[in-house]
Amino acid sequence: MISRHTDNALMPELMATKNLTVGYGRQILFENLNLTLRAGELVCFMGPNGAGKSTLIRTIGGLHKPLSGASYLSHKLSGGMERNVALVLTDPVRDINMTAAEIVAFGRYPYLGWDVRLQDEDQQLVDDALAQVHISDLAGRKLHELSDGQLQMVMIAKALAQDTPLIILDEPTAHLDLNNRVEIMRLLHRLAREMRKAILIATHELDLALQTADVIWLTGTKKNIIIGIPEDLVLDGSFDETFAFKGFDLKTGRVQHEKYQPTSIILSGEGYYYLWTKNALERNGYAVSAEGTGFRVSLSPDRIKMQWGTEDGKSFTTLSSLLAHLKTV
Amino acid sequence: MIPTRWISLLVLLAGLFLADISLGSVDIPLRDVIAILFGQPAQEPIWTNIILDFRLTKAITCVLAGAALSISGLLMQTLFRNPLAGPDVLGLSSGASLAVSLVYMGYSLGFALFSISNSWAVALAASVGSTAIFLIVLAISSRVKNNASLLIVGLMIGAGTSSVVSVLQFLSSAEDLQTYMIWTFGSLGSLSWPEIQVLAGILLVGATVAFSSIKSLNAWLLGTNYAQGLGINIKKARLVIIIATSILTGGVTAFCGPIAFVGLAVPHLIKLLFKTQNHKVLVPTVMVGGAILLLFCDILTQLPGSGQVLPINAMTALIGAPVVIWVILRTRMT
Numbered sequence: 001m002i003s004r005h006t007d008n009a010l011m012p013e014l015m016a017t018k019n020l021t022v023g024y025g026r027q028i029l030f031e032n033l034n035l036t037l038r039a040g041e042l043v044c045f046m047g048p049n050g051a052g053k054s055t056l057i058r059t060i061g062g063l064h065k066p067l068s069g070a071s072y073l074s075h076k077l078s079g080g081m082e083r084n085v086a087l088v089l090t091d092p093v094r095d096i097n098m099t100a101a102e103i104v105a106f107g108r109y110p111y112l113g114w115d116v117r118l119q120d121e122d123q124q125l126v127d128d129a130l131a132q133v134h135i136s137d138l139a140g141r142k143l144h145e146l147s148d149g150q151l152q153m154v155m156i157a158k159a160l161a162q163d164t165p166l167i168i169l170d171e172p173t174a175h176l177d178l179n180n181r182v183e184i185m186r187l188l189h190r191l192a193r194e195m196r197k198a199i200l201i202a203t204h205e206l207d208l209a210l211q212t213a214d215v216i217w218l219t220g221t222k223k224n225i226i227i228g229i230p231e232d233l234v235l236d237g238s239f240d241e242t243f244a245f246k247g248f249d250l251k252t253g254r255v256q257h258e259k260y261q262p263t264s265i266i267l268s269g270e271g272y273y274y275l276w277t278k279n280a281l282e283r284n285g286y287a288v289s290a291e292g293t294g295f296r297v298s299l300s301p302d303r304i305k306m307q308w309g310t311e312d313g314k315s316f317t318t319l320s321s322l323l324a325h326l327k328t329v
Numbered sequence: 330m331i332p333t334r335w336i337s338l339l340v341l342l343a344g345l346f347l348a349d350i351s352l353g354s355v356d357i358p359l360r361d362v363i364a365i366l367f368g369q370p371a372q373e374p375i376w377t378n379i380i381l382d383f384r385l386t387k388a389i390t391c392v393l394a395g396a397a398l399s400i401s402g403l404l405m406q407t408l409f410r411n412p413l414a415g416p417d418v419l420g421l422s423s424g425a426s427l428a429v430s431l432v433y434m435g436y437s438l439g440f441a442l443f444s445i446s447n448s449w450a451v452a453l454a455a456s457v458g459s460t461a462i463f464l465i466v467l468a469i470s471s472r473v474k475n476n477a478s479l480l481i482v483g484l485m486i487g488a489g490t491s492s493v494v495s496v497l498q499f500l501s502s503a504e505d506l507q508t509y510m511i512w513t514f515g516s517l518g519s520l521s522w523p524e525i526q527v528l529a530g531i532l533l534v535g536a537t538v539a540f541s542s543i544k545s546l547n548a549w550l551l552g553t554n555y556a557q558g559l560g561i562n563i564k565k566a567r568l569v570i571i572i573a574t575s576i577l578t579g580g581v582t583a584f585c586g587p588i589a590f591v592g593l594a595v596p597h598l599i600k601l602l603f604k605t606q607n608h609k610v611l612v613p614t615v616m617v618g619g620a621i622l623l624l625f626c627d628i629l630t631q632l633p634g635s636g637q638v639l640p641i642n643a644m645t646a647l648i649g650a651p652v653v654i655w656v657i658l659r660t661r662m663t
Contacts, residue, residue: 089558097600106547116544
């Protein structure tokens with residue numbers, strides 16, 4: 001296993017695995033893993049679909065038996081798994097005829113007796129959890145009345161009410177729209193920072209993980225896991241190896257386009273207008289560069305709005321009209 | 330809100346209990362019924378006999394059997410996470426029937442399962458039969474994720490056991506056959522006091538298990554993975570629930586025959602009334618609800634005329650079948 005220095009190395013360890021081997025029956029998915037989860041650290045566990053992310057996460061979370069090796073809670077933590085690790089899974093819960101608050105109250109179950117009576121303190125923790133994820137106003141709603149994003153927030157609130165130092169989440173942003181995905185990742189990042197929780201997220205959301213994770217666990221090609229901070233793994237090509245990108249350049253964060261137009265464009269200008277102009281040209285198959293030979297296009301900021309000028313003396317106020325003109329050149 | 334509903338439920342139970350005792354082929358005034366229940370002498374000495382030895386045993390049987398079947402249905406619906414699970418639908422009653430038919434008709438086939446076919450033997454056989462079917466259904470349910478498929482599996486198991494029973498019927502003597510046939514109609518009035526004690530004991534065990542499993546049952550609603558994450562011992566909870574359900578279904582089936590639909594329908598009617606999935610509320614209310622429904626059905630069996638009493642199974646099906654259709658219309662069957 002390749003281990004790299006992470007700048008959070010001084011944070012207290014909450015959980016560690018020792019020579020953990022994970023899989024089903026004879027099928028080994030990961031072998032001899034030595035991983036650590038630290039307080040205050042957000043770890044994104046990434047890899048292509050079908051790499052066994054869920055299986056590893058469930059093994060660490062105590063739902064699966066490892067094939068060999070083990071995962072350990074820090075000796076400083078007391079109580080069983082249920083009082084130290086809260087889970088947010090992909091199992092469907094929508095059809096349960098309960099309110100959001102009732103679901104969040106499940107988080108208190110590890111602390112309740114057979115008659116599941118909530119004490120004032122438990123009720124307070126449920127309310128706090130709802131407030132933490134900003135869904136206090138949804139407390140009385142039935143689950144089937146909630147959107148997918150709100151439902152995921154309820155499950156995260158359940159995990160918070162469980163009041164554990166570790167939270168493990170399996171694909172928490174799957175099937176959500178961009179807004180909800182961003183909101184959930186920011187929330188988890190904030191919880192790690194403010195509440196000093198160790199948070200492990202299995203996800204294949206590359207863009208969001210790269211911007212929020214403190215540490216990335218990347219599924220390797222030899223049943224191993226590559227560990228590092230996001231930027232290091234991008235720059236050393238680990239991501240390219242794992243994901244085997246087809247037409248996506250991670251270092252620039254852009255989709256690669258075939259250059260099929262005969263003319264190349266020499267584009268001058270700056271700022272985000274420049275970037276979006278380049279985007280439009282490349283998507284339409286033009287090779288774009290800053291200098292050299294080719295058809296010249298320049299950005300000329302007007303006082304009111306942007307104008308695009310071309311070397312044959314025309315000017316345009318929208319990119320679509322510019323593109324239409326370029327086709328006639 | 331909930332206390333009012335609780336009170337109305339208990340008032341309904343008391344009212345129906347009294348009505349069930351008051352109604353029958355012999356007209357006994359309500360005043361005398363109450364007097365007899367409180368140990369006072371009645372106008373006619375024979376009335377005391379009728380009330381205490383026939384009608385009271387029947388009404389108590391209704392309460393015990395209704396409560397037992399309903400808890401059993403609730404446990405199964407939660408365990409399978411399937412709104413249409415129930416002791417009869419999934420073939421447990423068929424399993425118990427098969428076992429009981431072996432006891433009743435085994436002689437004709439040249440073997441005796443028990444040396445005497447007393448009620449204890451029948452109760453034991455019925456429990457073993459329903460447990461065996463439960464284990465088969467549980468094994469299959471882990472492979473089919475789909476609600477409808479599981480129900481079809483239950484129906485097929487029912488069909489399979491029925492055909493074995495048919496073979497037994499064909500081979501057995503007319504006398505044994507008749508005993509068995511009468512048993513299948515369902516009967517609430519034939520229990521002696523010692524048998525009622527056994528049934529009460531079975532209900533006590535089942536109810537105790539259900540109450541002590543409230544936490545697991547609630548957590549089970551989230552699915553087994555979440556439940557395990559909340560500290561529930563899944564294997565232990567599942568085993569306990571299976572044993573309780575089998576004993577409850579087996580016991581009632583043995584003494585009262587295969588009474589259909591009560592276990593399936595009552596949890597839905599209670600959930601409709603109390604609008605909750607919390608088993609802390611459901612377990613006790615479902616018990617009371619089951620008692621109410623079976624008392625009500627028993628009263629209906631006596632109404633048509635004075636002389637004849639209809640089989641209880643005809644009445645429970647009449648009420649239960651529409652509930653099933655309603656549940657199917659209401660839930661997405663996926």
